[in-house]
Amino acid sequence: MYTYLKKARVALSVFFMIAITAAFIFFVNRESPFFSFFLKLQFVPSLLGVFSGGLLVFVILLALTFLFGRVYCSTLCPVGTYQDVVSRIAYYFKTKKKRRFKFSPVNNIRYIVFGIVVLFVIGGITLPLGLLDPYSNWGRVSNEIISRSEQLMHNGVSFLFPDTVFYRSYAHFTLGSFLFALAFLLLVTLMSAFRGRLYCNTICPVGTLLGLLSRLSLYKPAINRDLCTRCQACVMKCKSQCIDLETQTIDESRCVGCLDCMVACKNGGISYLFSYKKVKPTEIETRTSKVSQERRSALIAIGLLGTAMATKAMNLGPLMKTKPKPSGIMPPCAADSDHFKRNCTACHACIAACPNNIIKPATNEYGLDGVLLPVLSFKNHFCSYECNECALVCPNDALMPLLLEEKQVTAVGKVNFFQDRCIVKTDGTDCGACDEHCPTKAITMVPFGNDGLYIPKVNGSLCIGCGACEYICPAIPQKAMVVQGLPKQVKAKKPSLDKQEKIEVDDFGF
Amino acid sequence: MIIFVKTIMQMERRNFIKTAFLGGIASAVGLKSNDLFGAGKMSVDASNDLVAVMGGEPGQMYQKAIEAMGGISRFVKKGDKIVIKPNIGWDKSPEMAANTNPDLISAIIKDCYLAGASQVTVFDNTCDEWQACYKNSGIEKAVKDAGARMAFAHDQKYFKEVQLPKAVRMKSAKIHEAIIDCDAWINVPVLKNHGGARMTISMKNFMGIVWDRRFMHANDLQQCIADCSTFEKMPVLNIVDAYRIMTQNGPKGKSIEDVQVPKALFMSTDIVAVDAAAVKFFAQFKEMKLEEVSHIGLAESMNIGTSDLSKLKVERIRIG
Numbered sequence: 001m002y003t004y005l006k007k008a009r010v011a012l013s014v015f016f017m018i019a020i021t022a023a024f025i026f027f028v029n030r031e032s033p034f035f036s037f038f039l040k041l042q043f044v045p046s047l048l049g050v051f052s053g054g055l056l057v058f059v060i061l062l063a064l065t066f067l068f069g070r071v072y073c074s075t076l077c078p079v080g081t082y083q084d085v086v087s088r089i090a091y092y093f094k095t096k097k098k099r100r101f102k103f104s105p106v107n108n109i110r111y112i113v114f115g116i117v118v119l120f121v122i123g124g125i126t127l128p129l130g131l132l133d134p135y136s137n138w139g140r141v142s143n144e145i146i147s148r149s150e151q152l153m154h155n156g157v158s159f160l161f162p163d164t165v166f167y168r169s170y171a172h173f174t175l176g177s178f179l180f181a182l183a184f185l186l187l188v189t190l191m192s193a194f195r196g197r198l199y200c201n202t203i204c205p206v207g208t209l210l211g212l213l214s215r216l217s218l219y220k221p222a223i224n225r226d227l228c229t230r231c232q233a234c235v236m237k238c239k240s241q242c243i244d245l246e247t248q249t250i251d252e253s254r255c256v257g258c259l260d261c262m263v264a265c266k267n268g269g270i271s272y273l274f275s276y277k278k279v280k281p282t283e284i285e286t287r288t289s290k291v292s293q294e295r296r297s298a299l300i301a302i303g304l305l306g307t308a309m310a311t312k313a314m315n316l317g318p319l320m321k322t323k324p325k326p327s328g329i330m331p332p333c334a335a336d337s338d339h340f341k342r343n344c345t346a347c348h349a350c351i352a353a354c355p356n357n358i359i360k361p362a363t364n365e366y367g368l369d370g371v372l373l374p375v376l377s378f379k380n381h382f383c384s385y386e387c388n389e390c391a392l393v394c395p396n397d398a399l400m401p402l403l404l405e406e407k408q409v410t411a412v413g414k415v416n417f418f419q420d421r422c423i424v425k426t427d428g429t430d431c432g433a434c435d436e437h438c439p440t441k442a443i444t445m446v447p448f449g450n451d452g453l454y455i456p457k458v459n460g461s462l463c464i465g466c467g468a469c470e471y472i473c474p475a476i477p478q479k480a481m482v483v484q485g486l487p488k489q490v491k492a493k494k495p496s497l498d499k500q501e502k503i504e505v506d507d508f509g510f
Numbered sequence: 511m512i513i514f515v516k517t518i519m520q521m522e523r524r525n526f527i528k529t530a531f532l533g534g535i536a537s538a539v540g541l542k543s544n545d546l547f548g549a550g551k552m553s554v555d556a557s558n559d560l561v562a563v564m565g566g567e568p569g570q571m572y573q574k575a576i577e578a579m580g581g582i583s584r585f586v587k588k589g590d591k592i593v594i595k596p597n598i599g600w601d602k603s604p605e606m607a608a609n610t611n612p613d614l615i616s617a618i619i620k621d622c623y624l625a626g627a628s629q630v631t632v633f634d635n636t637c638d639e640w641q642a643c644y645k646n647s648g649i650e651k652a653v654k655d656a657g658a659r660m661a662f663a664h665d666q667k668y669f670k671e672v673q674l675p676k677a678v679r680m681k682s683a684k685i686h687e688a689i690i691d692c693d694a695w696i697n698v699p700v701l702k703n704h705g706g707a708r709m710t711i712s713m714k715n716f717m718g719i720v721w722d723r724r725f726m727h728a729n730d731l732q733q734c735i736a737d738c739s740t741f742e743k744m745p746v747l748n749i750v751d752a753y754r755i756m757t758q759n760g761p762k763g764k765s766i767e768d769v770q771v772p773k774a775l776f777m778s779t780d781i782v783a784v785d786a787a788a789v790k791f792f793a794q795f796k797e798m799k800l801e802e803v804s805h806i807g808l809a810e811s812m813n814i815g816t817s818d819l820s821k822l823k824v825e826r827i828r829i830g
Contacts, residue, residue: 163659163661166662166664167662167665167667167668169664169665355639355641355642356639381639384601384638384639384642385601385638386601386638386642386646387639387642423727423728427728427729427730429729429730429731429732429733430706430707430708430730430731430732430804431706431727431728431731432704432705432706432707432727432731433706433723433724433727435705435706436637436704436705436706436761436762437637437762438762439762439764440764441759441764444705445705445706452802452804454705454706472637472723472724472727474724474725474727474728475728476728495764495765497764497765497767498758498759498764498765498767498768499767500757500758500767500768500770502770502771503770503772503794503795504772505772505791505794505795507794508562508564508774508787508790508791508826509790509791509792509793509794510562510786510787510790510791510819510824
């Protein structure tokens with residue numbers, strides 16, 4: 001039975017990894033929202049989205065853990081699957097002896113890392129979680145490395161078929177973000193090549209949390225002492241290095257439920273067992289103290305998780321607030337910077353989805369606690385009036401999907417017009433590029449001087465900060481139209497209809 | 511990606527088959543190729559300088575106008591590679607009048623193929639995101655259905671530097687490779703008001719064959735528009751779509767309120783004349799003086815054409 005279960009687990013995990021990666025690839029995410037759906041099944045997104053609709057997924061993931069332990073880590077987590085793949089490839093490059101995994105004693109680094117992350121989350125700062133969360137890291141790896149490689153290949157093909165395959169202009173490149181993704185990928189690759197699921201059991205805060213919870217699981221992998229010959233077959237296969245044959249126990253807090261040991265054991269000596277059944281009297285002394293201690297730590301973890309969620313629910317502001325700089329323009333539907341920073345883990349799904357390539361990873365635009373978070377830049381294009389893709393793909397509800405009509409009246413920023421830089425004034429010639437591009441007619445052209453010229457005039461209440469005017473403004477070196485971000489996105493006035501009489505003419509007029 | 515390439519290739523093949531099929535029907539019903547290609551007994555009245563049509567559907571008005579201009583074969587020769595340049599600047603549906611009417615584009619493409627064109631290409635350097643513009647304007651579908659090709663124009667890679675020796679301000683420009691490589695091109699703008707250039711018609715439509723429009727805005731927009739028309743490879747025909755026109759909030763428009771539906775079309779080989787005619791027509795809906803649209807006057811002073819319609823042979827056609 002476990003052989004088939006394992007095969008199903010491998011198939012599912014590969015499917016989820018591909019689906020999640022695909023959500024970051026240009027062609028796939030442009031054709032359908034199908035793949036973005038899988039982002040919402042990830043643990044941290046469901047946790048952060050708990051108060052705005054992710055509850056169902058969160059409950060399902062918790063239930064899964066309370067039933068079978070950390071199966072999330074071996075099935076749904078893309079980084080987990082990636083590590084298994086690396087570990088499998090490394091297998092072929094190792095000597096026979098090196099291929100064998102050994103039991104490794106518990107290390108407590110993971111609790112320190114987890115504690116720090118939780119403290120920050122309670123304090124309203126999500127960044128450390130975002131930097132360590134496996135899903136968000138995989139998002140950044142997909143976006144910065146996999147998607148860029150795909151783009152390079154695509155453009156290679158576009159040279160071969162220039163008429164049928166279009167060239168994709170290269171978008172923003174933020175070195176820091178690329179290096180961070182690369183460093184993560186290298187770290188995880190190395191760790192898994194040598195030590196299997198070392199990352200999951202040393203650093204990953206999701207792994208640590210689920211590990212604590214899985215101490216309470218109904219079903220746990222356990223060794224049948226009557227059947228076990230201590231042959232080491234399971235230990236050598238255990239990527240989590242959590243099977244201790246000396247005591248014939250499995251550390252369920254590190255076990256990811258990959259089922260490899262159960263398949264490896266020729267005697268069927270390892271299986272999932274109901275963990276709340278009565279223990280034989282002889283075993284009580286050796287077990288109870290350990291078990292109760294384990295359960296105690298699990299309860300503490302639940303307490304911490306509960307506190308974190310409660311503080312989130314009470315909407316306590318961040319303890320240390322850095323004032324957002326004016327240049328930090330949040331993507332549409334981010335509501336306000338507190339909400340945005342609390343919920344965004346910088347997975348970069350929005351960056352990958354933006355058809356205009358105007359979202360980039362922040363460096364210092366939002367301050368220190370906003371590094372890598374998505375920020376708008378109008379250098380290459382502007383925010384399309386008819387588009388709310390970024391909000392639709394966001395799995396964390398950091399960007400809350402608004403109806404298109406609502407998004408069209410939500411201001412992410414406001415434009416400042418510097419008349420002294422404007423071509424119409426400096427050169428005394430017609431321009432109107434900003435007016436031409438403004439979707440809400442917050443910019444109109446009004447008579448200027450006596451030469452029949454027209455100059456832009458801004459109506460701030462209509463401006464939604466889409467950046468079209470800033471993007472197209474030809475004034476150099478400084479643009480005459482500059483959008484300034486708003487720490488709290490506000491409703492703009494709905495553009496007027498400008499009703500006009502329908503005229504019927506019978507003549508050509510010449 | 512491979513699949514993507516394949517589907518497109520298949521599409522081209524399907525279109526090819528369709529074209530071949532249509533040709534087959536034509537021969538089956540006994541049309542001589544001479545009739546089709548306009549070189550036969552059909553009287554060619556090439557004496558009209560400007561044709562104005564009113565009251566029909568886009569394709570129908572095009573047919574009337576092109577007949578009055580002496581037929582498409584006056585402009586498109588057998589085997590020619592033809593480019594049709596509509597205005598596809600904005601991510602707006604056809605009803606919003608921000609882009610050229612797709613039915614008109616479709617009719618022109620079919621006519622070009624009947625005249626024996628070997629390839630018809632359509633493109634625009636759009637303002638809004640290009641894929642959304644191509645799709646939502648309805649033009650991409652019309653073009654593909656008619657068997658022509660949409661060219662890409664969203665990256666500098668597709669543009670080549672060209673000298674404009676007769677220009678005043680813009681002495682050189684990057685022009686789209688399709689225009690440079692074609693045998694003849696047809697300019698098909700839509701009639702709209704424009705905040706910066708006052709009006710956008712045929713001459714302003716050149717901004718979509720040029721890569722860097724910021725340069726034009728920064729260096730006397732009206733002069734640069736006129737400079738574009740000093741390009742030695744001018745369109746063989748300018749067809750102004752005035753089926754729906756945008757009379758306010760142009761060139762992008764806010765709502766359907768900005769649109770009037772006069773159902774008209776103007777056609778001329780003289781780009782200055784056709785723009786002047788279109789402005790006069792537009793002035794019936796919204797006050798607009800010809801002098802205000804100063805690129806027309808500048809082009810006239812550079813001997814690109816004439817805005818004095820009384821000097822021209824103009825045919826006015828009313829349908830229905």
